[in-house]
Amino acid sequence: MRRLVIPGELVSKENKKMGTGVARKDGEIHSNQLGLLDEKENFVRVIPLSGGYNPKEIDFVIGVVSYVHNTFWKLDIASPYKSILPGGEFFRDLRGKERLRDILPIGSAVYVKIKEVTKSKGVFTTLKWRGATVLKGGFLIEISPSKVPRLIGKKDSMIDILRSESGCEILVGQNGVIWINGPVENMDLAIEAIRYIEANSHKRGLTDYVKNMLIEKRKNL
Amino acid sequence: MLGVIADIKKDYIKKLLEEGKRLDGRGLDDYRPIEIKKDLYATAEGSALVSLGSTQVAVGVKMILGEPYSDMPNRGVLTTSAELGPLASPTFESGPPRPPAIELARVVDRGIRESGSIDTEKLCIVEGEQVWIVFLDIHVLDYDGNLFDASTLACISALLDAKMPKVEDGKAIYGERSGSLPIVDTPISTTYAKLGSAIAVDPHLEEEQVLDARLTITTTKKGEICAMQKGEGGAFTAEEVLNTIDRGIEKAKELRKLL
Incomplete structure (x- = not known):
């Protein structure tokens, strides 16, 4: 069974590789979150019990178009960070002939891959990836x-x-x-x-x- | 949590409703489970906590002595206020009440006031000088749709629970009680959501986010309408309104048994 830890709790006094949800201070590793402790011989992390979504570059996410600009869509990906789907990342080449709001209006749902997360947590997504798609029905x-x-x-x-x-x-x-x-x-x-x-x-x-x-x-x- | 409502979500809820089904498996005329708890807060004259599915509303009744309005010198005063705090939903923010909170307070207030639920003449102590002022404070604890019905139920339960403080030499003694509030009627509100051609009672959060129009009907014990409120951008036909009123009056009789 994994141990339940609370924020600030001492997790390890040894020098281990750190995953998510832990921080090092004065050579000791403490938990950052309320969650379950996953401790291995040379690795430690805390699996959070709850919390928002933190975008990562390998992830596929489902987003909903919240605003349409001339050259990109803004996506709501149920995260504190803002996410963008550039017009150039649509399946096919649009060449500026079609308006983005005619292709994916506000409220459209898309299954996209996260292409890049910048240092300031700007999230760039793409539909040009195997599996990525616009969701219809359901x-x-x-x-x-x-x-x-x-x-x-x-x-x-x-x-x-x-x-x-x-x-x-x-x-x-x-x-x-x-x-x-x-x-x-x-x-x-x-x-x-x-x-x-x-x-x-x-x-x-x-x-x-x-x-x-x-x-x-x-x-x- | 997604802040934008996806079109496919709306289409699916609409398709279900038009087939007479709902996301949580209820029928179009079914309420979620209702639970009423009374006398919870000792500092209030009366209180109630109503849960309607996952929606939770707490109401406190507070009474102070004050001056009556000059056009109604022999009547007590009723004041209703609602608070949609950030505790209830991530979409609510603290600060001065916004339109949804004002609408909630006004619809609930209208139901209680216009049904003549409180015999306000009995709240008069010295005509033109001193009357009871009854404050109804609605606190939404958990928002999962249909605050109107939950709040009206909570308000009327709290009023029925309230005990009047004693009055001596023009001063209220809150430690001692002198009987219940003069409640003569129990208004019950029923809220209907319209989406496409379907009209369903007690919309939960997901239905409330996508509905075209909403109609709240408050009825008295005798089955008379004492308040109505239509909300959102869509429209009801005259026939639909009349049908919905009949459904609402029947439904209110069922809910009144819970008080």
Whole structure:
């Protein structure tokens, strides 16, 4: 079991490599956040229990267009930091012939990759990446970004089960926004399962439980 | 939390509502679970905490002695105020009340005032000089949609719970109580959200964010309408309004049993 730590708590007196959520002071490592301690022989980090989304350059996120400028879209990615999708990062070359607001108006949802996070936390996203897409139909739900790794599971184990057993298309943004598309009954099922995972993310044997739950409920559809 | 509402979200909620379904599995005429707790805050004359699903509203009744309005010298005064603090939702900010808070307070106030719920003549102590001033303070603790109905329920519960302080030589003695407030009617508000062609009662947060128009109907014990409020940019047809009023009156009878 991982130990629960509070902000300021002494985590390690040894000199270890540091991950997220920890800080070094006077040779000692302290926690920055309320979370679970992940301590290995030469590495230490704190997995936060909750909190906002901190953009990283490898992540895919789901964003909603909040404003359209002449040359770029502003995206809301459920994060404290502002995010931009430049017109040049759309799938095809627009060559300034079309207006951006006709292509993706305010309220459009997109599944984008984060291309760059600047030092001042400006986030630049792109659609020119395998998998990135404009979302049509379906529904968006939000969970805490800290629960996303559990929703995906080890080597995609959890999300694969969700996809196959609920019969829905599911895309998970690392920012905690999830897109689900499918028949209404199946979507209800998927939403229920995701909410269950969010509430019980700390439990063992969750993947098997969710699988059985989905199989049982699908029989009744 | 996303600050912008995605179009696909609105389309999906609309599609569900038009099929008679809702995101949380309720029917179009179902309220979320309602819980009313009374007499929670000792410093108030009366108080109530109402939870409507995840929406939570706390109301305190405070009474002080003061002067009546010159056009109503023999009547007590009712003042309602609402506060949407940052505790309730990330979209609320502290500071002076903004339009949503003012609207909430006014709609609740109108329901209680126009139903004649409080017999204000009994709040008069010396005609033209001294009357009771009743403050209804609405504090939203958790915002998950439909503050109107939750607040009206909380206000009327708090009024029913309130005990009047004793008066001696023109001064109030808050330690001693002299009976309940003169409550003669219990107005109940029902709020309906319209999206597309569907009209559903008790919109939760996600429905409230995408609705076209909203209609609040407050009815008295006898089933008479004492206050109405239409909000947001969309429109109701005359037929829809009449239908919704009938639904609202029926629904209010159910809710009144909870008091």
